[in-house]
Each structure stands twice: as C-alpha cells, then as structure tokens.
Amino acid sequence: MLWNRIESARREDLQTLQLERLKDTVERVYTLTPFYREKFDEAGIKPCDITRLEDLQKLPFTRKKDLRDHYPFGLFTVPMSEVVRVHSSSGTTGKPTVVGYTQADMDIWDEVMARVFTMSGASSEDVVHNGYGYGLFTGGLGFHNGAETVGATIVPASGGFTERQLMLMRDFQATVLACTPSFALHMAEVASKAGSDYLKHYKLKAGIFGAEPTSKGLKEEVSKAWGIDYHEVYGLSEIIGPGVSCSCKESELLHIFEDHFYAEIIDPKTGEVLPEGERGELVITPLTKQALPIIRYRTGDITSITTEPCKCGRTLQRMESIVGRADDMLIVNGVNVYPSQIEHVIANAEGVTLNYQIIADKKGHLDKLEIQIEVSDEVMSDNVSEVEKIKKDIQSSLLNNLYINAAVKLVEPRSIERSMGKAVRIVDKRT
Amino acid sequence: MAIAGKIKQVSIFMENKMGELTDVTTLLSKNNLSIKSINLAEASDFGLLRVIVDDAAFAKEILDAAGFSVKITEIFAVAIEDHVGSFNEVVRLLSENGINIEYTYTLSNKEEGAFVFKVNPAMISNTLQLLRNSGVKVLDRV
Structure with a gap:
C-alpha cells in the first residue's frame, strides 16, 4: 500500500521534480539568509549556476554548529508570524538547536509520516500506541500527526510509566506500537512477567521504531518479543523530524522520501560525494522546507544508499540502517572502522560484556588496534583454553568481517574507565 | 542433595598485572577464609586463579562484591x-x-x-x- 503515488514514480520524473525544487530552495536561501548568501558568494556560486542535480556538490555544507551559532531563529527565512511550531534537539553541550515550521512545513511532515504509517500497514482501522516522548523532541508529535493523517486512533501515551502503558495497550487493543526500540524491549520484559503467554493479551501487529541506532540483533529481539513486523524510521529535527525514511515490508533498507529530501553520501574526511553503494556520511538537503531550509546538512550518520528497485513497488532509493557516527570513524591501516561494527561482533560473543574500549596506536609506521573487553561477572569457564577461545573467536570475527587485525584483551569487570556512567569507547593515541 | 565427594572450587579471572593476587588474598584473609589449596593457570595476558576455601559460596559473594569475575566449579x-x-x-x-x-x-x-x-x-x-x-x-x- 502506498500513501502517495509519487512513491512509485519513474526515477526520471522524480529527478525532474527534485531539480525544480532544489533550484527554488537555493534561490530561497540565497535571497533570504545572509548566512547562505555569504557562503555562496565565498564559493563563487550563484543560484543560477544550479542547472543539474549534481551541481549541488558545488555548494558548501551546513553543520550542526551553524544552527547553534544562529540560535535561536537566525536561519529562519520567514517572519515569526508564519512559524506555527518550534522544536528543539536536546543540547548536551551548550545551546540546543532550534527548528521551526510553517503550516506548509507541518503539512509536509504530516504527509511523510502518513507514508511511514502506510508503509507499516497502518490505516484508519488501527489503534496506534505512541510511546515517543511528547514535547520539544520531534518524536512524540511527529508520530502523533502522522497517525491522525492516516485516520488511525492515536493513543498519546508519551514516555515512561511502563505498567500503565502496558495496561492501555491491552485495554485499548493497540495494533501498532511507535516508540524507541529500547523502550519496546523494556516494555516486553515487564509484560513477560505476567507469564510466557503474555502475548495473548496484546493485539500488536507492527511497530515503528527509531531515534536510536539499532543493531540487527536488537531489531530481531524486539520483533520476536512482541510478535510484530519491525519497521525502522529515520529522521532528524534539523531536516524535519521522524519521516525522512522508513523501511517497508519487503526489506530492512529504509526508503528515503526523495521528493522532499535530497540525499548524498560523502567521504566524511574529504567531503567528496561517493558512488552509489559506498558507505559514508549521509548529507541531506530538504527540498520543500520553508521556515528553515538547509543546504547539504551533514547528519554525521554513516550509511549507504541504493537505487535498486524494491519488491514493494516503491522507486524511492533506500538507505541502510545507520552503521555509526562519522565522528567515531577510525581508519586503521587504511580500513574504515566504526565502533558500532566492532560492538556488533562483541555482542555476538559469549562470556564478555558490551563494556569495551578501542585503543588505536602506532607500532612503527603501522596502526595497531587493541580492543579491551570486560568479561562477564561470572567468568564463562575456569578452563584457560576456553577463555582464550573467546578471545580468538572475537579476533577472527573482526578479521573476517571487518578486515581488521586487532588484539583482543580480556579485562576484569568494571576496569574500563567510565565517563558519566558510560565506558569511554575510543582512545586514539596516534594523534 | 549434594553428592559426597564433590568439592566447590572458586575460580577468579585475573588480569596479568601487579598486585592482582594480593587483592584476592587480602580479601580472603580479611574475611577469615582459609585457603586450603591454590593454583594459577596463566595465559598470555590473563590468568585463572583457582582456590579451595572452607566456604566457597561466601568467598564468591565477597569477590563478586569486589568486582571480580568469579565462577564456582565442582x-x-x-x-x-x-x-x-x-x-x-x-x-x-x-x-x-x-x-x-x-x-x-x-x-x-x-x-x-x-x-x-x-x-x-x-x-x-x-x-x-x-x-x-x-x-x-x-x-x-x-
């Protein structure tokens, strides 16, 4: 089921539409935002230089810092009388980033979220339990409006109060669950205390999860714990909120709503655009935003994109579930490695915890990588060769899957340095 | 019921670094646990210390609390x-x-x-x- 026919449009038609919208957006920011006019002038580019989609590559990037520097409304291109909503991302360091929406922006957000719900099989027949937090965070209200747009019954549960949420899910017979994957898993754990047949009290058939990086293992766990189809949604407030892309019933890859968001994959170090299929940093240019149009936003998220046709009939390109953060990328003897990939290997190993530290160092001219991993509270075996085997298995899995030669060192529980309760993941001694 | 003859041994994962053994033995002696036998199996960068004490369950409890990775083996x-x-x-x-x-x-x-x-x-x-x-x-x- 498609919400909008554009999702299965011919790619040529889609690209014609994208170019038209891109030109408008570039014109808009050049005319209305001193910040962009200055940047374009510096780069010697005029809006009329954009004649093909590839010309976008000539334009400078926008970073989170740019939004912060213009806190709160400095990059808005409309008077506040036209802004109907603001949202904000949690500012862990310094000021938060603020985003604004005109009514037309809200309509687009509702539209893409309606596509997300439709992709997950939800319609006016469904009861959507929304466990995303309501407030400045775009998750709660983004899902709320999308569910209303498809005509579903929305239960605006927000976060927390697990027991009460479970009661509502049972009593209201929720069929679709929207929340973070970690909260879904937490709720399943609590629900399962009622007995191994707890699922008989629930009517869930699908879940729409996002806002957190998720491994394949975690997705399978959530899907199994609730007996539902897992749909992953991707988005970020700087672009619109949830609703940039979503996975359909046919594959784990996420369809990007390209008529509104133009995606590029770049090498995070050089800024060069990479060929289709290669992994790099996702850069997005919203094509239809009014209040806060942004050119080439560096998401910091690592993924790859394919235009291979999908069985679901959508012609929209698809991206992988986020593999890691660009800031976290390590280059070890020429091989790009993300901590999340290493974490995935560790997660599949026995006898160790997910508390680990990656230490990169030089030995002569070569890079060497050591991965310290805390053993579990109960050591798996009192047999030296079995414990050595844990180590060797992780080493060979790293070599076979990630092509990196790393020395694994098992360390005692709680011996890796913590910062704010979380283990410090990377120590790069090379720089 | 425990079958006569089975004895509980406490195995402790240890990193190969100074003072590790003292940490364990100090903890045991402070808690009045007498070591009946001790054996250390070592690999390149870690070791497994196996001890037999009069109260294995109690030994595990205090070692667990001190953050050691411990296992009871028969x-x-x-x-x-x-x-x-x-x-x-x-x-x-x-x-x-x-x-x-x-x-x-x-x-x-x-x-x-x-x-x-x-x-x-x-x-x-x-x-x-x-x-x-x-x-x-x-x-x-x-």
Whole structure:
C-alpha cells in the first residue's frame, strides 16, 4: 500500500521534480539568509549556476554548529508570524538547536509520516500506541500527526510509566506500537512477567521504531518479543523530524522520501560525494522546507544508499540502517572502522560484556588496534583454553568481517574507565 | 542433595598485572577464609586463579562484591599414599574409563596429601562412583 503515488514514480520524473525544487530552495536561501548568501558568494556560486542535480556538490555544507551559532531563529527565512511550531534537539553541550515550521512545513511532515504509517500497514482501522516522548523532541508529535493523517486512533501515551502503558495497550487493543526500540524491549520484559503467554493479551501487529541506532540483533529481539513486523524510521529535527525514511515490508533498507529530501553520501574526511553503494556520511538537503531550509546538512550518520528497485513497488532509493557516527570513524591501516561494527561482533560473543574500549596506536609506521573487553561477572569457564577461545573467536570475527587485525584483551569487570556512567569507547593515541 | 565427594572450587579471572593476587588474598584473609589449596593457570595476558576455601559460596559473594569475575566449579579430591606410582594409578584408572582430566593440582592438609581433579561436570558423579568402587579414597571435605 502506498500513501502517495509519487512513491512509485519513474526515477526520471522524480529527478525532474527534485531539480525544480532544489533550484527554488537555493534561490530561497540565497535571497533570504545572509548566512547562505555569504557562503555562496565565498564559493563563487550563484543560484543560477544550479542547472543539474549534481551541481549541488558545488555548494558548501551546513553543520550542526551553524544552527547553534544562529540560535535561536537566525536561519529562519520567514517572519515569526508564519512559524506555527518550534522544536528543539536536546543540547548536551551548550545551546540546543532550534527548528521551526510553517503550516506548509507541518503539512509536509504530516504527509511523510502518513507514508511511514502506510508503509507499516497502518490505516484508519488501527489503534496506534505512541510511546515517543511528547514535547520539544520531534518524536512524540511527529508520530502523533502522522497517525491522525492516516485516520488511525492515536493513543498519546508519551514516555515512561511502563505498567500503565502496558495496561492501555491491552485495554485499548493497540495494533501498532511507535516508540524507541529500547523502550519496546523494556516494555516486553515487564509484560513477560505476567507469564510466557503474555502475548495473548496484546493485539500488536507492527511497530515503528527509531531515534536510536539499532543493531540487527536488537531489531530481531524486539520483533520476536512482541510478535510484530519491525519497521525502522529515520529522521532528524534539523531536516524535519521522524519521516525522512522508513523501511517497508519487503526489506530492512529504509526508503528515503526523495521528493522532499535530497540525499548524498560523502567521504566524511574529504567531503567528496561517493558512488552509489559506498558507505559514508549521509548529507541531506530538504527540498520543500520553508521556515528553515538547509543546504547539504551533514547528519554525521554513516550509511549507504541504493537505487535498486524494491519488491514493494516503491522507486524511492533506500538507505541502510545507520552503521555509526562519522565522528567515531577510525581508519586503521587504511580500513574504515566504526565502533558500532566492532560492538556488533562483541555482542555476538559469549562470556564478555558490551563494556569495551578501542585503543588505536602506532607500532612503527603501522596502526595497531587493541580492543579491551570486560568479561562477564561470572567468568564463562575456569578452563584457560576456553577463555582464550573467546578471545580468538572475537579476533577472527573482526578479521573476517571487518578486515581488521586487532588484539583482543580480556579485562576484569568494571576496569574500563567510565565517563558519566558510560565506558569511554575510543582512545586514539596516534594523534 | 549434594553428592559426597564433590568439592566447590572458586575460580577468579585475573588480569596479568601487579598486585592482582594480593587483592584476592587480602580479601580472603580479611574475611577469615582459609585457603586450603591454590593454583594459577596463566595465559598470555590473563590468568585463572583457582582456590579451595572452607566456604566457597561466601568467598564468591565477597569477590563478586569486589568486582571480580568469579565462577564456582565442582572438583573432587583423592587421597594419595606417599609412594611411587600412587598418582599414576588414579590417572590410569580414569583414562582407561574414558574420563578426561581437564586439570589437576595438589592439596595437603595436616593428615594426608591429596590431588584435586577437574573433569567434565557431566562425568563427575560417575567418576566418583568409579573411584569408590575401585577402592580409591575420595575426600568428602578438604
């Protein structure tokens, strides 16, 4: 089921539409935002230089810092009388980033979220339990409006109060669950205390999860714990909120709503655009935003994109579930490695915890990588060769899957340095 | 009910660094736990310390609380007479019956010397039966 026919449009038609919208957006920011006019002038580019989609590559990037520097409304291109909503991302360091929406922006957000719900099989027949937090965070209200747009019954549960949420899910017979994957898993754990047949009290058939990086293992766990189809949604407030892309019933890859968001994959170090299929940093240019149009936003998220046709009939390109953060990328003897990939290997190993530290160092001219991993509270075996085997298995899995030669060192529980309760993941001694 | 002859041993994962052993032994002595036997198996950068104390469960509790990675393993101890070939007899008996010894070390108390054996946990009851039937003296406690 498609919400909008554009999702299965011919790619040529889609690209014609994208170019038209891109030109408008570039014109808009050049005319209305001193910040962009200055940047374009510096780069010697005029809006009329954009004649093909590839010309976008000539334009400078926008970073989170740019939004912060213009806190709160400095990059808005409309008077506040036209802004109907603001949202904000949690500012862990310094000021938060603020985003604004005109009514037309809200309509687009509702539209893409309606596509997300439709992709997950939800319609006016469904009861959507929304466990995303309501407030400045775009998750709660983004899902709320999308569910209303498809005509579903929305239960605006927000976060927390697990027991009460479970009661509502049972009593209201929720069929679709929207929340973070970690909260879904937490709720399943609590629900399962009622007995191994707890699922008989629930009517869930699908879940729409996002806002957190998720491994394949975690997705399978959530899907199994609730007996539902897992749909992953991707988005970020700087672009619109949830609703940039979503996975359909046919594959784990996420369809990007390209008529509104133009995606590029770049090498995070050089800024060069990479060929289709290669992994790099996702850069997005919203094509239809009014209040806060942004050119080439560096998401910091690592993924790859394919235009291979999908069985679901959508012609929209698809991206992988986020593999890691660009800031976290390590280059070890020429091989790009993300901590999340290493974490995935560790997660599949026995006898160790997910508390680990990656230490990169030089030995002569070569890079060497050591991965310290805390053993579990109960050591798996009192047999030296079995414990050595844990180590060797992780080493060979790293070599076979990630092509990196790393020395694994098992360390005692709680011996890796913590910062704010979380283990410090990377120590790069090379720089 | 615990089968007589099974003895609980405490195994502790240790990084290969200064002061590790003292940390464990200090903790045990502070808590009045007497070490009956001790054995250290080492790999390149870690070791497994195996100790037999009078109260294994209590030892695990305090080591757990101190953040060590600990495991309780069942082993058994066999009294060995002080003459040439007595150890060999036990080892041969086990080997002839297809029982693989994972590791062994010595133990001594006031009265007699003994050897500690670790075999596959699934085999331990049969092994004890076999030893008793063959007239080998299995210690009920250490």
